[in-house]
Amino acid sequence: MDAANDCKNDCQRELTGMLSCFFGLVTGSFAQDSSDSDLELSTVRHQPEGLEQLQAQTKFTKKELQSLYRGFKNECPSGLVDEETFKTIYSQFFPQGDATTYAHFLFNAFDLDRNGSIRFEDFVIGLSVLLRGTVTEKLNWAFNLYDINKDGYITKEEMLLIMKSIYDMMGRYTYPSVRDEAPSEHVEKFFQKMDRNRDGVVTIEEFIETCQKDENIMNSMQLFENVI
Structure with missing residues (x-):
């Protein structure tokens, strides 16, 4: 499996874990x-x-x-x-x-x-x-989840803590099986994509802009609208 597919599968696993769980x-x-x-x-x-x-x-x-x-x-x-x-x-x-x-x-x-x-x-x-x-409202809520210390920014460390917790919860029981280094690799790829000005943190504007351009994330926003 190539790197692009690895990243896609990691993204789908994260979204499925965060939302469906x-x-x-x-x-x-x-x-x-x-x-x-x-x-x-x-x-x-x-x-x-x-x-x-x-x-x-x-x-x-x-x-x-x-x-x-x-x-x-x-x-x-x-x-x-x-x-x-x-x-x-x-x-x-x-x-x-x-x-x-x-x-x-x-x-x-x-x-x-x-x-x-x-x-x-x-x-x-x-x-x-x-x-x-709305999509923007959902992404604002997701940003708040990742912004663990509530300072208005997401750091790579915060994103990794969330990612590891998702993998601990469900990653070991997904297919294909998850490698131990997968959370760190996924965070590195996705954080670099979000941190557009390379200042080491992701702002709410960077977060929303990046997510809105990601087809997997946008599709996930529609999965649970009629759950109740």
């Missing part, structure tokens, strides 16, 4: 049918914002929000998800891999106020972007 969590644990007429608020310690407000902030219908909330409350009766709970839920989908590190990065991407917990509002607003957002 996350949405597996959504459809498997949180998206459940509900016939309730309103969000049920009486049994949780943290009460989410009103249904109308969440409808205005997201691209979900009333019925979809009700369904998502019932599943969320079932997994997290307190109305808040701490990191350990999030890791436990997420890891259920990868019993043969180690999803701990990737779940940590994903948790931080949702925990925007950095208070150590995810509210239903945080969850559903982020989910709305990933499922129903």
Whole structure:
């Protein structure tokens, strides 16, 4: 297999891991049918914002929000998800891999106020972007995931940490099998492609511009739009 095909396969593996694994969590644990007429608020310690407000902030219908909330409350009766709970839920989908590190990065991407917990509002607003957002909105969310220290830039080290966590979670069980050096090789190729001015960091503008020109990434943006 030549270098171009290697790079293409690595890119597809990364996107599949980052997106399908996350949405597996959504459809498997949180998206459940509900016939309730309103969000049920009486049994949780943290009460989410009103249904109308969440409808205005997201691209979900009333019925979809009700369904998502019932599943969320079932997994997290307190109305808040701490990191350990999030890791436990997420890891259920990868019993043969180690999803701990990737779940940590994903948790931080949702925990925007950095208070150590995810509210239903945080969850559903982020989910709305990933499922129903524009390409630019989705890429902004992905940039935030890769920007681990939230300084507005992605470094090669940050990209490698994310990549290794994806490979730890699922790479060993993909076909063709993953070589140990594959994450580093992929990051080197893709980072050089993104870092257009060669200053050692990737800005949000460089990230979005590069991704918009990549056919594999653009195709992946459409995979999960009708997942719920």
